[in-house]
Amino acid sequence: MKQLSKGLIEESKVECFRAEHLPEKVVQFGEGNFLRGFVDWMIHQMNKQQLFNGRVVAIQPTPHGKVVPKLKEQDGLYTFVMRGVEGGQPVDKSEIISSIARGINPYTDWQEVLEVAENPAIEVMFSNTTEAGLIYMQEEYHQEGSPLSFPGKVTAFLYHRYNVFKGADDAGLLIIPCELVEDNGTVLKELVIRIAREWGFPEDFMQWVARANQFCNSLVDRIVTGFPKENSDAFFERLGYQDVLLTVGEPYHLFAVEADSAAAGLLPFTKAGLNVKWGDSTIYRDLKVRLLNGAHTMMFAASYLAGRDTVFEAMRDQTLLKYVEKGMKEEILPYVEVEEQEKQSFAASVLERFHNPYTRHMLTDIGMNAVYKFQVRVIPSLIAYVKHEGALPRVLVFSLAALIIYYRPVRREGDFLIGSRQQGEEHVIRDHDHVIDCFHETWARYGEDPAELAEVLLQQRELWGMNLLTIDGLKEALQQELADILQYGARRSVKQLLMDV
Incomplete structure (x- = not known):
């Protein structure tokens, strides 16, 4: 049985929305089951309806991550299986998700991450590094290497972008952390400014962070159980191919984001029929x-x-x-x-x-x-x-x-x-x-x-x-x-x- 990849799609063995022509518009810190079964699934739904027309660059959050090599093996493709009850009716359907363009290990390829920061088409940043990731960690700044902490990576990423675009306001990003921390956007913004100050970055950069970037508080809700270890062979038999990134989740989803109307226009989730609430969460x-x-x-x-x-x-x-x-x-x-x-x-x-x-x-x-x-x-x-x-x-x-x-x-x-x-x-x-x-x-x-x-x-x-x-x-x-x-x-x-x- 063949493994899911672009080659398998080209052989017309399975149906998949082809997205490789779409530009990279999202940088995402985290590549785990939840983001793939939530945010990346949502972006895929928008792409299918030609509402967003962009793909995701997924950054590995920890040195011991195992997903990026699998993303490379499968050309960023994976299957999301939606199973549960919706409106009193059973739901059990699968779909190949094509919204991830590539994954990057920042600990071995930090320069590649900085090149993403240089891309003017990047407009949005998502993250889910768990509650343990959205914390302060004292560390030194090294221009040639990745910070260890998630807020440190965001600080270095934004600083590089600030320098490349000479502090232009239109280079700022819509930043939506998905960690289950109250006021997560505010927390991340405060951490970035604190780290920037400790690293001796110019005051103008910190003003740009606060002025040009919109840090949104958010609330996420969907049970994503991930890879079905106990019965993966049965899933593969049903799909007709192997998928080491197969992710299972429930139909229900809720994404509440505190952002302005411009953000809602940039990410037309609701137009795609998704359960996304803009405003006070x-x-x-x-x-x-x-x-x-x-x-x-x-x-x-x-x-x-x-x-x-x-x-x-x-x-x-x-x-x-x-x-x-x-x-x-x-x-x-x-x-x-x-x-x-x-x-x-x-x-x-x-x-x-x-x-x-x-x-x-x-x-x-x-x-x-x-x-x-x-x-x-x-x-x-x-x-x-x-x-x-x-x-x-x-x-x-x-x-x-x-x-x-x-x-x-x-x-x-x-x-x-x-x-x-x-x-x-x-x-x-x-x-x-x-x-x-x-x-x-x-x-x-x-x-x-x-x-x-x-x-x-x-x-x-x-x-x-x-x-x-x-x-x-x-x-x-x-x-x-x-x-x-x-x-x-x-x-x-x-x-x-x-x-x-």
Whole structure:
């Protein structure tokens, strides 16, 4: 079976929109599954409709990346398989994406990256280097070599472009980072100016960065599971060719970008029928964090302890489905300050996505760094419910108890804790060092006393961002839920909860 490449396309073995004649108009820091299944897929949709007519140069973000050689092998081509449920109907279709012109390893070919900066046709910069990439790193500037950090690369790239075009305003770029960091565009802009100042670049350059370049805050939402390792041969058989960059994702997508009308004109996503929102992204961030991410965090521990392994399995379990729906519809949704139709529509899409039979979203993956996730995603909903109702939200309190029991260690292995559910399966508890230390010590000391356990953990500001003991009645309610789960197990406790409320 032949591998996907331009040669395979030329043999007319498969259908593909031919884009090699289109100019390079986008520089992209990152070449992983998400960008290929999100931004690059979107650009491909615009190109097919002759709305954008440009291609992407993908820059490898870390020294250990493995995608660029594969892009070269396949002439920038890869397959995106869209699988899921949309409008109540199953979706399962594949398409060869041709929006990437080439990939560059900046650590071996930095001059090639600088040549991209010299190209006047480049108008847009995207990135997704993960949250860990959008941080400050102290490093020296070397004109002949690539900086290690992502903000350092952006600074050096823009500085070279500034010099080549002699500070012309029309050489500035539309810059849209996609990292899941709040105010990501503002953060990146501040990092670039800080690094430029430390590297001794002229003040005029920093003014040009702020004046001529538009750094946009954004929010992205699509589950892209990437290469299907477990059944790749079946996919290859279905496609009729091999594709080492095959990427699988769900139909749902949302891209909220805070930018002006000129940006919307430059990137006509909406004209291509894509779910892109221009303007203030705050409401979409609130919807995503509270309803999608919050529901994930609310459900993961209770569902896992009740014997389920994935989100889809939990949704097929009628008891857990009722638990999730009750938490979302009665304890989270009413107190999200977004227009009613917008949030009802989003909530419906979340439940539809949770029912996607093709997405194997492991509950233990959601459980990584779950304490911080609970702080950001669930506690605001808990507080909002208390404020409006003068009572405690039973499902959200139960979800906190389930999380605490999920973090109960049977032993410690280095930087991790090992937990166990009643069925005997063990799970690895991954979190920040201070979280691991806190739960290890607190369970060891107070594990036999739910009242002490609740009191000690609730007052840990470093865990929850506040002292949760200040919420009236929370200690007593949490104590009871902890005792019930420890005595009767998660499944029976969830059933009882649903009967009580």
